[in-house]
Amino acid sequence: xxxxxxxxxxxxxxxxxxxxxxxxxxxxxxxxxxxxxxxxxxxxxxxxxxxxxxxxxxxxxxxxxxxxxxxxxxxxxxxxxxxxxxxxxxxxxxxxxxxxxxxxxxxxxxxxxxxxxxxxxxxxxxxxxxxxxxxxxxxxxxxxxxxxxxxxxxxxxxxxxxxxxxxxxxxxxxxxxxxxxxxxxxxxxxxxxxxxxxxxxxxxxxxxxxxxxxxxxxxxxxxxxxxxxxxxxxxxxxxxxxxxxxxxxxxxxxxxxxxxxxxxxxxxxxxxxxxxxxxxxxxxxxxxxxxxxxxxxxxxxxxxxxxxxxxxxxxxxxxxxxxxxxxxxxxxxxxxxxxxxxxxxxxxxxxxxxxxxxxxxxxxxxxxxxxxxxxxxxxxxxxxxxxxxxxxxxxxxxxxxxxxxxxxxxxxxxxxxxxxxxxxxxxxxxxxxxxxxxxxxxxxxxxxxxxxxxxxxxxxxxxxxxxxxxxxxxxxxxxxxxxxxxxxxxxxxxxxxxxxxxxxxxxxxxxxxxxxxxxxxxxx
Numbered sequence: 001x002x003x004x005x006x007x008x009x010x011x012x013x014x015x016x017x018x019x020x021x022x023x024x025x026x027x028x029x030x031x032x033x034x035x036x037x038x039x040x041x042x043x044x045x046x047x048x049x050x051x052x053x054x055x056x057x058x059x060x061x062x063x064x065x066x067x068x069x070x071x072x073x074x075x076x077x078x079x080x081x082x083x084x085x086x087x088x089x090x091x092x093x094x095x096x097x098x099x100x101x102x103x104x105x106x107x108x109x110x111x112x113x114x115x116x117x118x119x120x121x122x123x124x125x126x127x128x129x130x131x132x133x134x135x136x137x138x139x140x141x142x143x144x145x146x147x148x149x150x151x152x153x154x155x156x157x158x159x160x161x162x163x164x165x166x167x168x169x170x171x172x173x174x175x176x177x178x179x180x181x182x183x184x185x186x187x188x189x190x191x192x193x194x195x196x197x198x199x200x201x202x203x204x205x206x207x208x209x210x211x212x213x214x215x216x217x218x219x220x221x222x223x224x225x226x227x228x229x230x231x232x233x234x235x236x237x238x239x240x241x242x243x244x245x246x247x248x249x250x251x252x253x254x255x256x257x258x259x260x261x262x263x264x265x266x267x268x269x270x271x272x273x274x275x276x277x278x279x280x281x282x283x284x285x286x287x288x289x290x291x292x293x294x295x296x297x298x299x300x301x302x303x304x305x306x307x308x309x310x311x312x313x314x315x316x317x318x319x320x321x322x323x324x325x326x327x328x329x330x331x332x333x334x335x336x337x338x339x340x341x342x343x344x345x346x347x348x349x350x351x352x353x354x355x356x357x358x359x360x361x362x363x364x365x366x367x368x369x370x371x372x373x374x375x376x377x378x379x380x381x382x383x384x385x386x387x388x389x390x391x392x393x394x395x396x397x398x399x400x401x402x403x404x405x406x407x408x409x410x411x412x413x414x415x416x417x418x419x420x421x422x423x424x425x426x427x428x429x430x431x432x433x434x435x436x437x438x439x440x441x442x443x444x445x446x447x448x449x450x451x452x453x454x455x456x457x458x459x460x461x462x463x464x465x466x467x468x469x470x471x472x473x474x475x476x477x478x479x480x481x482x483x484x485x486x487x488x489x490x491x492x493x494x495x496x497x498x499x500x501x502x503x504x505x506x507x508x509x510x511x512x513x514x515x516x517x518x519x520x521x522x523x524x
Contacts (some may be wrong), residue, residue, distance in 0.1 A: 001362075001365060001366075002068075002366060002471075002472070002473060003199060003365055003366050005064075005067055006067070006070075006205055007060070007064040007066075007067040008064065008167075010060050010063070011060050011061065011064060011319075011322075011323055012057060012323060014057060014060055015319075015323040015324070018052070018054065018057070019324075021052065022055075022437070022438050023050060023051075023052060023428045023429075023438055023440075024428070024430075024437065024438075025436065026052075027049075027428075030473030032121070032175050033049050034047065034049045034396070035405045036049070036297075037049035037051070037053075038449055039307055039309050039312065041065060041295065041296065041309060041456065042295055042452075042456065043446050043447040043448075043452070043453050043456075044309075044444065044445070044453060044456050044457065044460075045444070045445040045446070045447050046309045046312075046313070046442065046443075047442065047443040047444075048213070048312060048313075048316060048442050050424050050425075050427070050428045050440060050441050050443070051316055051319075051396075051440045051441075051442070052319075052324075052438065052440055053316070054317065057319065057370075058306075058315075059456070061315040061316075061318065061319060062306060062315070064309060064315070064318070064471060065305055065314075065315060065471065068471045068473075069470070070305070070311065070467055070470050070471065071314070072448060073307070073470045074300070074301060074466075074467075074470075075301075076094075077091050077094070077466065078094060078104075078297075078301055079104075079105075080092055080095070080104050080105055080106045080262075081473075081491060083477070084264075084475060084478060085359055085475055085476040086359075086475055086478045086480070087477070087478055088284070089261055089262050089477070090106045090259075090262040091262060091264065091267075091477050092104060092106065092111065092262040092263070093263055093264065093267035093268070093270055093271070093462070094293075094294075094297050095111055095112065095115055095262075096115055096263065096270035096271050096290065097270055097290035097291070097293045097294040097297065097455070097459075098112065098115070098297075099294075100112060100116045103504075104306060106131055106260075106262060108288055111260065114260070117237075117299045118257060118258060118259065118271070119287075120274055121196025121257060122257060122272060122274075122275055122278055122286075123278070124281040125237075125239070125257075125275070125279075126275075126278045126279050126282065126283045126286075127283070129142050129172075129198070129279055129464045130169055130171075130172075130279070130282065134234075134427055135234065136195050136196060136197070136198075136231075136234050136235055136403070137228070137230065137231035137233075137234045137235060138195045138226065140195045140196050141171075141196065142172065142196060142197070142198045143171060143172065143173060143193070143196040143197070144172070144173050144175060144191075144192040144193070144196055144197040144198070145172055145173070145174055145175065145197075145198050145200060145201050145276060145279055145280070146175040146176075146177060146188060146192065146197060146200065146218065147174070147176045147177070147179075147200045147202060147276045148177050148199060148200065148201050148202065148211055148214045148215050148218060148249070149176075149200075149201075149202030149203065149208075149239075149273070150178040150210045150211055150389065151178075151265050151266065151347060152177075152252070152264070152266040152267070152268045152269070152273065152347065153202035153203060153204075153211065153239070153265060153268065153273050153285075154176055154178040154202070155178075155206075155266075155340070155343060155344045155347050156266070156268060156273065156274070156277040156344060157202075157269055157271075157273065157274060157275075157277050157339055158176040158178075158344075159338075159340040159341055159343070159344040160269060160274070160277045160289065160454065160458075161174050161176075161276060161277055161280050161281070162337060162338075162339060162340050163337045163341065163449060163454055164277075164280075164281050164289075164337070164449075164450075164451060164454065166337075166406040167280075167281040167282070167285050167450070167451065168280050168281060169279070169280055169281070169282060172279065172280055173192075174276065174280050175188045175191075175192065177214055177218075178210065178211075178214075179210070180209065180210040180213055180214065182217070182510065184214075185214050185217055185218065187371070189218070189221055191292040194221070194222050194225035194226050194231075194235070195225075195226065197222070197235060198235055198236075198237065198389055199215070199219075199222070199235060199236045199237070200237055200239060200275060200276055201215045201220050201236060201237070201238050201239070201240070201249070201251070202238075202239040202240075202273055202276075203215075203238075203239070203240055204240060204241050204242070204261075204265065204268075205240070205241070205242050205245070206238065206240045206242040206245035206246055206249065207245060209367040209486070209489070209490070212249075214491050215236075215249070219232060219236065219249075219250065222235055222236075229250065232250045232251065233250075233251075233252050233255070235257040236249075236250070236251050236255070237251065237253065237256070237257065237275075238256040238257070239256075239257050239259070239272045239273050239275055240256060240257075240258065240263065241258055241260070242445050243256060243258075256410050257272035257273040257275055258272060259272050259273065264477050266347045266348050266351055266352065267348075267462065268374075269336070269458075270289075270293065274286060274289075277289070278507070281451065285451045286292055286451070288450070288451035288452045288455070289452070289454060289455040290455060291452060291455065292451060292452035292453060292454060292456040292457075292459070293455035293456065293458060293459040294455075294459075295386070295452075295455070295456055296309075296310070296455070296456045296459035296460055296463065297459060297463075299511070300459075306428050306444060309460060310459075310460050310461075310462075310463035310464045310466075310467060311463075311464075311467055313460065313461075313464040314463075314464045314465070314467035314468045314471070315465075315467075316396070316440070316442065317329065317370070317396070317464070317468055318468060318471055318472075320394060320396045320440065321367050321368075321370050322366055322367055324392045324394050325367075325466050326370065326393070326395065326396055327367075327370060327371060327393060328370050328371035328372065328373060328393070328395055329370050329371075329372060329395060329396045329397065329398070330342075330372075330373055330374045330380075330384075330396075330397045330398070331345055331373075331374035331398045331400070332374050332375070332376075332377055332380055332397055332398065332399050332423075333374070333376050333377065333395075333400040333401070334376065334377035334378070334399065334400065334401040334417070334419065334420040335376065335400065335401060335449055336376050337449055338376060338400065338449070339375075339376045341374075341400075342372065342373060342374030342375065344406030344458075345372055345374075345461055346357050346372050346373070348461060348462065348465060349369060349370075349372050349461070350369055350371070350372060351479050351482065352369070352465050352466075352469060352474075352476040352477070353368050353369030353465060353468055353472060353474055353476055354368070354369040354481070355369065355474050355475075355481075356368070358383055358473040358474055359473055359474055359475040359478065360473070364472065364473070366472070366486045368472045368474060369468075377401075377416070377419055377420060377423070378416065378419050378432065381419065381423065385423065388427065388439065389426065389427060389435065390435060394439065394440075395439070396439075396441065396442075397423075397424070397427065397439075397440070397441040397442070398441070398442045398444060398447075399420055399423065399424055399441055399442065399443045399444065399517060400444045400445075400452070400457070401416070401417060401420040401443075401444075401445055401446075402445070402446050402447070402448045402449040402453075403445060403446070403447050403448065404415075404447060405448075406425070406448075406449075420443075423441075424441040424443055427439035427440070427441050428440075428441070444457070444460075491503060491504075492504070492508065492512070495512065496518055497511070
């Protein structure tokens with residue numbers, strides 16, 4: 001077991017030795033601490049000086065990474081080996097941002113021609129929509145794009161479109177519908193015109209319950225509004241791997257943008273699932289997003305562990321989760337455009353490493369994935385920061401900001417950045433004796449939030465989570481708990497439709513009987 005390794009035991013003993021060490025003293029004893037504990041890549045700056053670590057801590061954490069074969073697993077992932085062992089799949093979202101002349105082989109096939117053929121098809125389609133060549137059934141240009149997806153097919157594209165609004169095509173309005181609650185779709189349909197709307201149905205299997213329920217209702221609405229099913233061809237496209245289901249739905253196979261099964265949902269914004277992004281910000285900006293991620297890929301793959309930003313970020317998380325008992329951490333973007341970034345990272349992190357069974361099928365005896373939460377600064381300061389500063393739980397924080405703003409309104413940005421700088425300082429220094437400080441945080445700065453820097457930032461977290469999964473001996477690329485929930489949901493739906501409640505526990509059956517109108521709703 002991991003907890004029996006020499007590297008783990010050494011860290012445990014070291015934590016006991018320095019547990020009372022205060023960061024104030026670390027800075028006092030080392031005037032160059034900031035320079036020693038900060039890293040950069042292109043326009044991204046990573047300051048980890050405000051952490052409860054010494055050089056010995058860093059050495060011991062790196063020993064744990066090497067003892068866990070992080071470098072070997074890293075190479076396996078980039079090489080296209082099937083490291084998703086439970087589903088027998090490669091994990092190759094990194095291939096989606098690699099240059100055309102690279103070679104990445106899966107089952108004897110170089111996947112790069114497929115990747116770049118799909119990108120070329122996406123580019124052509126984006127140009128048609130943006131220059132008005134693509135017209136709706138009545139001959140009108142597209143003004144509204146409605147993405148119908150859930151999970152990675154929603155969180156990623158939605159987050160990026162919000163983050164890159166300054167680059168958005170001004171004649172397009174983006175809408176994202178994910179919830180199976182009819183309110184989500186209904187409120188969206190109230191704000192759009194069928195004749196100028198393009199629906200994107202994003203589902204790998206084209207059988208996802210929430211997405212396909214929304215898609216069917218959207219199709220019914222469109223046909224009723226335009227008077228013919230012929231309208232579907234000009235108003236619906238599919239992002240999927242299942243051509244049979246796509247065509248059965250009524251979408252022309254030429255309007256289907258494929259991706260491979262080695263693209264996991266929470267890593268899929270780089271694939272054709274990112275088509276809404278490319279439509280909104282333009283294909284060249286989408287390419288810049290991929291290029292930023294690729295820059296972080298190269299850094300992660302080629303840089304020694306000692307100065308590797310995702311590796312250091314991962315090890316800091318291990319340090320607090322496993323040796324200080326931190327149950328959660330906060331991601332706090334001081335940029336309103338990143339207001340969906342914590343929600344995106346929740347899936348990326350908690351669906352990847354929220355597991356109690358390791359990749360060999362054994363139950364772990366140590367903590368794994370933490371709870372992730374966050375809100376944009378300064379909103380969060382007036383909500384939950386009190387608990388971070390003085391609560392009984394240790395909550396490490398990531399603070400994120402851009403040096404430049406797209407909206408230079410008075411002194412707003414100066415005040416925003418002053419808060420971005422003040423909160424980590426307060427967490428570190430405290431105000432003795434009632435406000436002890438010694439609360440760890442990382443500060444991440446970019447020159448400005450553009451497609452390239454956002455690509456780097458997203459990939460940083462992808463690789464951080466990967467490294468933690470390797471150290472925890474997890475398969476970070478499946479989600480069996482999610483699948484169980486889907487199975488039980490279908491069983492309950494069958495019970496509702498048939499009136500037969502076999503297999504339901506007493507509580508679920510009681511709750512179902514307490515909603516007597518549910519059968520009437522489904523029969524209407």
